[in-house]
Amino acid sequence: MHNLRPIIFRGKRLDNGEWVEGDLISNDGASHPKIKFAKEDGINYDTKAVDESTVCQLAGTFGGLKVWEHDLIVFNATFPCEVVWNPDTGGFALLEIMSQDLGTSSLGYMLSEYRFKHINFGFIGDNIENIPYK
Incomplete structure (x- = not known):
């Protein structure tokens, strides 16, 4: 079994302009993509809408x-x-x-x-x- 590196994306949040890193979630019918990231406790997750033009890998x-x-x-x-x-x-x-x-x-x-x-x-x-x- 190979150890694959995680594929991580980032984007600027629409609500406050801060960068967020995590898993990219497609628009799923919404107007903006979202990024799922771990909260500070590292266990719970949250998603935030991001500016599509700032999304990068x-x-x-x-x-x-x-x-x-x-x-x-x-x-x-x-x-x-x-x-x-x-x-x-x-x-x-x-x-x-x-x-x-x-x-x-x-x-x-x-x-x-x-x-x-x-x-x-x-x-x-x-x-x-x-x-x-x-």
């Missing part, structure tokens, strides 16, 4: 940080990339924003390689503060 973790689909990652402050799904490889990769070149290696491999080649490496987005790696 967890791409993985890197250095203990969650990396989400559509996060922006900047190398040397001038080399911005977006985390996107690459249908050709069946995994997340980096898209160089300026050239629109889509990486063909896995996101984890690309982040590891770029981390060692570039001095300043940081995430930019609502979910991750700009954190430089050295």
Whole structure:
């Protein structure tokens, strides 16, 4: 039996604009998708309607940080990339924003390689503060 990683989504709540993470529930006839998440006790669950345009999938973790689909990652402050799904490889990769070149290696491999080649490496987005790696 293989250990499968959980598929986690996030989205901004419609009622207060805060991010919520959990299982994505389709519209089920409603006007907005919902995300089911564990309450603070970790046992009970709740669902909240989220802005559909903010829904994205967890791409993985890197250095203990969650990396989400559509996060922006900047190398040397001038080399911005977006985390996107690459249908050709069946995994997340980096898209160089300026050239629109889509990486063909896995996101984890690309982040590891770029981390060692570039001095300043940081995430930019609502979910991750700009954190430089050295």
